[in-house]
Amino acid sequence: MKRAFLEEFGLDKDAVDKIIAENGSDIENAKQSAAKKFDTERETLQGQITDLQAQVKQRDTDLSDIQKKLNAAQENADKLTEAQEALTGLQSKYDTERQAWEAKNAQQAYEFAVRERANALEFSSSAAKKEFIREAIGKGFKMEKDTLLGFDDYVKVYKENDPGAFVAEQPKQPETPPEDPKKPDIVLPGNSGIQGKGKSLSDMMKAKNSNPDMVVSFDK
Secondary structure (H helix, E strand, O other), X not given: OOHHHHHOOOOOHHHHHHHHHHHHHHHHHHHXXXXXXXXXXXXXXXXXXXXXXXXXXXXXXXXXXXXXXXXXXXXXXXXXXXXXXXXXXXHHHHHHHHHHHHHHHHHHHHHHHHHHHHOOOOEOOHHHHXXXXXXXXXXXXXXXXXXXXXXXXXXXXXXXXXHHHEOOOOOOOOOOOOOOOOOOEEEOOOOOOOEOOOOOHHHHHHHHHHOOOOEEEOOX
């Protein structure tokens, strides 16, 4: 939220400072909440990786058992055929499960990358951000390592088509230099003219001590 935007409503400096401080606190809380959510998603992905590793280990054990059966069945054609069919079925099941897990893991990584990039943008509302993320995920951007190819161009076009979804960027206002404080004018009683015009505070105090009835004016 920009200071100039609030000042246009006639708010004084204290009110503007409080509003900006409160808005900054809300943004920081939202960032912390998002970071916590992403940490949870990372932990979920890590748990899935651990599960897959356990499945791979079990498949290796199963394949080893089948190989033992094949070796033991060399002299028996019927047992050999049964063992070969079991090995083929197990290998097919393993490949199907592995492909399904890889596809699910890739989709979760993709959605996480979209949300992470969306967090770097300033939206006008939570609803606008949610809708942006939903549409961005549906675009199916290609990923190169952790980079979403074409995402920046998509954001540019999205801002042109729906500028109200984002916080408007305010031009930076030039700072106005502070005015020099007035120097007091010293007016001696019984004297219609002004003496000591433009004197410093130190000179004014000395003159006041010398003449207690002196009148000090701050008018230019």
